[in-house]
Amino acid sequence: MSERQVRLKVLRQDGTDSPQSKRWEEFVVAWQPQMNVISALMEVRKNPVTASGQKTTPVVWESVCLEEVCGSCTMVINGKVRQSCTAMIDAIAPNGETITLEPMKKFPLVRDLVVDRSRMFEALKRVKAWIQLDGSHELGPGPRQSQENQEEAYPLSRCMTCGCCLEACPQINDRSTFIGAAAISQVRLFNLHPSGKMHAAERLDEIMTEGGIEDCGKAQNCAAVCPKEIPLVDSIADVGRQATKRMLFGWLLK
Amino acid sequence: MTVIKLCEAGVPVDLFSLVPVKRSHSVCAQGGINASVNTKGEGDSPRVHLEETVYGGDFLANQPPVKGMADAAPGIVFMLDRMGVPFNRTPEGLLDFRRFGGTLFHRTAFAGATTGQQLLYALDEQVRRYETMGVEDERGVVIPGAKMVRKLEWWDFLGIVRDDTSGRCVGIVAQDLKSMEIKSFAGDAVALATGGPGIVFGRSTNSVINTGTATSAVYQQGACYANGECIQVHPTAIPGADKLRLISESARGEGGRVWVPKDPKERRKGKDVPEKERDYFLEAKYPGYGNLVPRDIASRELFLKCFHEKRGVFNGTSGKNENEVYLDVTHLPQEMLRKKLAGILEIYEKFVGEDPYHNPMKVFPAVHYSMGGLWVDFERASNGSLVPGSARNQATNIEGLYAAGECEYQYHGANRLGANSLLSCIYGGLECGPAMVTYRKGLATSSFDVSKRTFEQAEKRERDSYERILKMDGKENPYKLHEELAEMMLVNCTIERHNPILDKVLAKIEEVSERAKDIGVTDTATGRMNQGAQFVRHLNNMIVLARVIAQGARNRDESRGAHFKPEFPKRDDENWLRTTLAFHKDGGGAPATINYVRQFDYAIGSKPIHVTDEVDISLVTPRARKYETAGAASAAATGELPKEAARATEGRAS
Numbered sequence: 001m002s003e004r005q006v007r008l009k010v011l012r013q014d015g016t017d018s019p020q021s022k023r024w025e026e027f028v029v030a031w032q033p034q035m036n037v038i039s040a041l042m043e044v045r046k047n048p049v050t051a052s053g054q055k056t057t058p059v060v061w062e063s064v065c066l067e068e069v070c071g072s073c074t075m076v077i078n079g080k081v082r083q084s085c086t087a088m089i090d091a092i093a094p095n096g097e098t099i100t101l102e103p104m105k106k107f108p109l110v111r112d113l114v115v116d117r118s119r120m121f122e123a124l125k126r127v128k129a130w131i132q133l134d135g136s137h138e139l140g141p142g143p144r145q146s147q148e149n150q151e152e153a154y155p156l157s158r159c160m161t162c163g164c165c166l167e168a169c170p171q172i173n174d175r176s177t178f179i180g181a182a183a184i185s186q187v188r189l190f191n192l193h194p195s196g197k198m199h200a201a202e203r204l205d206e207i208m209t210e211g212g213i214e215d216c217g218k219a220q221n222c223a224a225v226c227p228k229e230i231p232l233v234d235s236i237a238d239v240g241r242q243a244t245k246r247m248l249f250g251w252l253l254k
Numbered sequence: 255m256t257v258i259k260l261c262e263a264g265v266p267v268d269l270f271s272l273v274p275v276k277r278s279h280s281v282c283a284q285g286g287i288n289a290s291v292n293t294k295g296e297g298d299s300p301r302v303h304l305e306e307t308v309y310g311g312d313f314l315a316n317q318p319p320v321k322g323m324a325d326a327a328p329g330i331v332f333m334l335d336r337m338g339v340p341f342n343r344t345p346e347g348l349l350d351f352r353r354f355g356g357t358l359f360h361r362t363a364f365a366g367a368t369t370g371q372q373l374l375y376a377l378d379e380q381v382r383r384y385e386t387m388g389v390e391d392e393r394g395v396v397i398p399g400a401k402m403v404r405k406l407e408w409w410d411f412l413g414i415v416r417d418d419t420s421g422r423c424v425g426i427v428a429q430d431l432k433s434m435e436i437k438s439f440a441g442d443a444v445a446l447a448t449g450g451p452g453i454v455f456g457r458s459t460n461s462v463i464n465t466g467t468a469t470s471a472v473y474q475q476g477a478c479y480a481n482g483e484c485i486q487v488h489p490t491a492i493p494g495a496d497k498l499r500l501i502s503e504s505a506r507g508e509g510g511r512v513w514v515p516k517d518p519k520e521r522r523k524g525k526d527v528p529e530k531e532r533d534y535f536l537e538a539k540y541p542g543y544g545n546l547v548p549r550d551i552a553s554r555e556l557f558l559k560c561f562h563e564k565r566g567v568f569n570g571t572s573g574k575n576e577n578e579v580y581l582d583v584t585h586l587p588q589e590m591l592r593k594k595l596a597g598i599l600e601i602y603e604k605f606v607g608e609d610p611y612h613n614p615m616k617v618f619p620a621v622h623y624s625m626g627g628l629w630v631d632f633e634r635a636s637n638g639s640l641v642p643g644s645a646r647n648q649a650t651n652i653e654g655l656y657a658a659g660e661c662e663y664q665y666h667g668a669n670r671l672g673a674n675s676l677l678s679c680i681y682g683g684l685e686c687g688p689a690m691v692t693y694r695k696g697l698a699t700s701s702f703d704v705s706k707r708t709f710e711q712a713e714k715r716e717r718d719s720y721e722r723i724l725k726m727d728g729k730e731n732p733y734k735l736h737e738e739l740a741e742m743m744l745v746n747c748t749i750e751r752h753n754p755i756l757d758k759v760l761a762k763i764e765e766v767s768e769r770a771k772d773i774g775v776t777d778t779a780t781g782r783m784n785q786g787a788q789f790v791r792h793l794n795n796m797i798v799l800a801r802v803i804a805q806g807a808r809n810r811d812e813s814r815g816a817h818f819k820p821e822f823p824k825r826d827d828e829n830w831l832r833t834t835l836a837f838h839k840d841g842g843g844a845p846a847t848i849n850y851v852r853q854f855d856y857a858i859g860s861k862p863i864h865v866t867d868e869v870d871i872s873l874v875t876p877r878a879r880k881y882e883t884a885g886a887a888s889a890a891a892t893g894e895l896p897k898e899a900a901r902a903t904e905g906r907a908s
Contacts, residue, residue: 001834015782034605039496045786046733048776058786062273064461066497067601069371070277085496086604111783121274125386131338136258136396136684142335144347151593154340154366157375158597161276174364193338206767 004031004096006040006089007051010059011102013111025059026098036061037077037084037092037099059101060112068227071160074167075113076102077151081167081225085201104167120161122182127203131196143194156189156235158228165222177211181222184213185235191242204239204246213240255624255680256445256658259687261384261402263757268439270383270409270428272448272463276378279449279461280679283370284506285354286362287676289327289332298359300324305888306307307674308874310356311625311667312815314833317873319632319664323674323681325492326726330680333365337376340365342594352594354672355505355550356887361817362673367502367597369803373676381405381545388733391893408432410788411468412657412719413475415712416446417704423654424701425709427716432786435653437716438709443654443690447683448482450660450695454796454803455748456740458621459491459500469628469661470795471800474846478651478854479836480663481626483806486670486816487748489552490581492605498603498620501581503672506545508590510583512536513555513614518565523582524580524614532580535559538583541886550669550816551881553619557749560618567616568703580614598667627663627668627814628780629835631856631863632685638873640685640812642818646863651856654701660683663833669816683908696859701763723790724780728772732790735773739766739800747804751819757809763804764845767854767871797839805848807833827876832867861899 005059006029014021028051029043038061045058063073066085073084078092078100093099166172167183172180187203205253207213213236222232257267271278292298303324308317318617328648335341335349339362342350352622353359365372381403389400408431415425415438425440451466473479474872489499489904490505506512513532520527522868536555545552560577562568567578583591583599588611591599602610630653640647648656648664666674738811746755770793777786813819837849854867880886 010630014779018450034493039494042496042733045776046731046737056777060783060785064273065279065282065465066462068283068498068604069368069460069597070273072273072277088605088607091607109654114433114783121276121382124379125382128383129374130383131336132383133337133380133842135262136255136333136380138329138332141332141349146341146347147343147345150340150343154372157340157365157372158313158368160281163276192339195336196338217494254652 004029004081005029006031006035006093007096008040008044009098009100010112011100011172016109019086025056028238031178035089037087037101038066038073038087041084041090049207053105058115060114062114065233069160074104074164076104076167081110081164083162083227087228104163106167106172107163115163117163118165120166120182121174123179124161124186125185126179127183127206129183129190130191131190132199137241145194148190151187153192156185156192159185159230160228162227164227168221168225170219171217172220172227173216176215178215179211180208181232184216184239185230185232187239188235191239193230197229200242201246201250204243207239207244209249213243255683256447256656256686256690257381257384257403259684260690262689265691266389266400267403268401268441270426271405271407272410274407275381275405276375278374279464280374280676282459283676284367284500284502285507286352286364286369286673287331287373288354288361288671288673289331289363289677290324290359291331291349291351291363292359292696293344293351294360296359297891298361300327302359302888302891303327303361305586305890306357307671309665309670309879309887311669312875313482313827313831313871313874314667314814315665316632316828316870318634318638318640318870320687321638321873322667323678325639326681326684327677328542330677330684334373334376337380339372339376342366352504353546355503355506355546355552355555356671357542357544358884359657359891362504362507364504364594365591367595367599370676373680397757410791410863411446411448411471412436412716413471413712414652415440416475416652421653423652425706427712429716429720431788432783433781436713436720437826440644440704440714442694442697443656445648445656445658445686445690446610446628446661446677447657447659448524448661450627451796451799452624454800455621455744456737457494457496457498458487458743458758460829461497461623461864465792465796466661466799467795470799472628472652474656474838474840476652476838477628478629479802480629481668481806481834482802482836483810483817484607484625484668484815484832485621485803486549486625487619487624488549489555489556489619490617491622492602492615493578493618494605494841499601500564500598500620500622501602501617503546503549504696505583505595505598508583508594508730509586510581511585512545512552513582514559514565514567518575520568521570524567524582525612531905540881542886548669548671548882549622550818553749554718556619568708577618578616579618581617582614582710583610584612584614588748589851613793619749621744623675624667625661625663625666626803626834627661630662630664630834632664632692632841634870640856643688643692644694645689645858648682649689649693649858651854651865653856653858654693656686659673659688666709668817670805671843678729683750689715693858697806700760720787720791723775723787724778726773726775726790728774730769730773730774731776732770732786732793733771734765736793736796739763739797743800743804749808749818751817753808753811753819753821759804760801760808763797763801767845770794770797796844801846802836802848806836809850810902811832824851825879829887831869831876832870833869835867867902
């Protein structure tokens with residue numbers, strides 16, 4: 001058996017209503033090959049005892065797919081926001097360094113490492129991130145699209161609503177209503193689609209209101225932390241151009 | 255899809271989801287969705303798709319629903335395209351299609367290698383649109399505040415509410431996972447689209463939420479479970495500590511090849527082993543379909559190589575042959591790989607830390623999909639397909655309870671073909687929605703008029719049961735207990751099944767079931783998210799499903815599709831061309847048992863319906879299943895082999 005150990009330091013709190021429960025707890029579990037942060041947390045819950053031998057409750061976290069396509073398990077690991085499933089122990093703590101885990105801070109805390117990202121889904125409603133389908137009955141093939149169009153759309157469509165871009169954005173804070181890069185990039189995606197384009201104006205009008213694209217401070221942190229390497233800065237620039245055009249010439253269409 | 259169909263018919267829906275809908279397990283589907291659109295001029299058709307699906311499933315599927323699905327497939331893919339799914343394109347701007355297992359045709363539409371994610375997103379977007387749309391009453395007057403879809407995410411399904419007198423399903427009881435509040439909800443009809451039970455096997459390609467808890471709950475409330483023993487093991491996954499991550503069949507569909515070194519003690523890295531020293535064992539044994547034989551066959555061959563012949567890839571450090579074979583795409587053009595397979599190659603790179611564009615990937619089989627699930631009905635039309643909008647389609651034997659997707663058993667027989675799961679879950683929804691609308695129209699009294707007491711009692715039942723969990727202070731850790739159960743199931747109830755060993759598995763399940771009464775709940779928090787207590791409930795429900803899977807496997811003394819017993823290596827149509835129908839029998843204080851039946855009766859409205867375990871084979875006559883010869887899977891397609899496939903076949907045979 002391997003002697004190697006994995007050390008975790010977790011910021012825990014029962015909920016926003018319980019600031020007094022906020023605390024750091026440390027755990028030590030046995031190392032396994034191919035281990036990631038999630039499998040280390042799974043070991044903790046099999047024996048929820050802290051490094052100093054205190055009995056505690058198992059750490060609460062959110063995860064689903066464990067292969068970085070669902071976006072659930074986002075947390076702040078060693079100070080950096082990312083998915084915990086792809087945080088491989090050998091890569092982030094090759095010499096047994098302590099790994100710190102914290103919940104994202106830009107969303108309301110639910111418990112321990114779980115936060116409520118509803119605002120991101122609400123943002124998708126706000127910008128009408130969908131095609132206005134006539135119905136799901138058979139209407140023949142969709143519009144033809146060039147390979148170039150598909151290659152531009154597909155990366156944008158891989159956004160998992162994971163929250164990294166909002167967490168890293170300096171404009172997202174208590175004093176701002178900024179919608180964030182994820183939703184703006186969805187405006188670009190749907191305005192690119194041959195039928196989505198027909199409703200581009202509605203999306204642009206929405207994204208030009210309070211908390212919209214104007215609030216972007218161009219820090220470019222969003223693109224830097226996006227796990228799917230979505231060109232979020234390009235998306236913001238592109239939607240910005242569309243919005244400007246709409247602002248300058250939109251009245252002609254009214 | 256069910257929700258969209260209901261909304262289009264003007265029926266408002268409460269949508270419950272264990273996790274935010276956009277994070278559901280369908281995101282893990284990678285390779286694509288089948289539809290015989292025949293854009294490559296190969297002579298593909300829904301008829302061929304039907305035949306190959308039925309043949310691939312070793313004739314255990316009722317054929318009318320499969321026909322309905324194959325016929326609807328092109329329309330479904332076009333609908334998804336209209337919804338904005340970024341499917342890969344041909345130079346002419348049409349949908350591109352690729353090859354998948356069990357067929358020689360290019361039948362699989364795809365969006366990179368994250369097709370499931372893209373399909374789920376498109377449907378989720380349409381549902382989100384309905385979340386913003388108001389409800390109108392019969393007279394067209396808008397009901398203030400009401401929306402077509404009310405989405406309740408982070409809610410755990412606990413059970414259905416049954417009307418005391420009629421036994422009809424009139425609603426559900428669910429638990430808010432943020433506050434742990436338990437509440438009942440009325441509904442004129444209920445549909446489950448809750449996915450498979452892969453976590454019964456512990457580590458699998460499934461998401462951690464796929465415990466099968468909802469299907470298990472309704473099974474324990476009287477729903478019939480069918481063909482539970484039919485569990486698909488996918489041949490190519492990456493071994494991992496927490497999960498076995500899938501490497502899609504599309505890797506082989508695009509030309510990837512499976513091999514092991516001819517020398518079992520080969521120490522060189524995969525990429526350094528010369529071509530002539532490689533054993534492409536699938537291509538050698540199955541010249542007809544090569545690397546694209548159906549999953550049950552490929553998994554058995556990989557298992558044979560690694561487990562029985564000990565010829566898996568040699569590991570110099572451990573000094574032994576590991577349970578791994580090479581899945582190689584390094585000979586394929588990089589540009590193509592990036593456009594069509596980046597999603598899965600990225601997963602390999604992130605989790606293994608090796609570049610799969612230049613190094614053959616190391617993979618091994620993993621539990622992937624349940625062909626079995628809740629029994630659901632269908633009404634056969636005279637053309638061999640389904641009667642559109644019949645209240646019987648997708649109906650379970652509990653009146654008012656419907657099911658669609660992996661949680662039901664209907665479309666795949668004893669083995670599912672790749673890229674048919676995304677299709678079957680959407681087609682199931684397309685049938686399920688209209689069926690529920692018809693059923694609702696025929697109701698004499700709405701569920702909303704059922705006495706409050708019925709709902710209060712159901713709520714109390716679930717609340718009591720949750721309170722009991724919170725009070726458990728025994729010595730067993732639920733997670734460790736799950737690991738024990740899962741290990742037993744994984745090793746002994748997957749690729750190869752032996753009766754004496756299955757007896758031990760069943761004994762182990764009883765042992766675990768008994769020990770589960772002595773669990774110490776790890777978290778007693780009330781009023782806030784409590785995953786520890788929730789898991790105890792899921793574990794109890796998994797134990798019940800494990801019994802259904804293992805006992806079904808023990809009973810079926812034959813080999814069919816994914817169900818393989820070396821002692822009974824042949825398919826036995828005379829005795830076993832029939833559906834396994836399982837009913838839960840509560841033991842009172844004693845362990846629960848399973849009541850297997852050959853027939854039963856249920857009713858919709860006042861119409862009694864008689865059900866038997868006979869399989870409807872009216873469209874494709876059963877014949878021996880062989881993949882050695884190209885085109886064997888479809889009689890309709892033989893004679894006119896697609897040119898490219900024929901060339902590929904010749905290349906492999908030489």
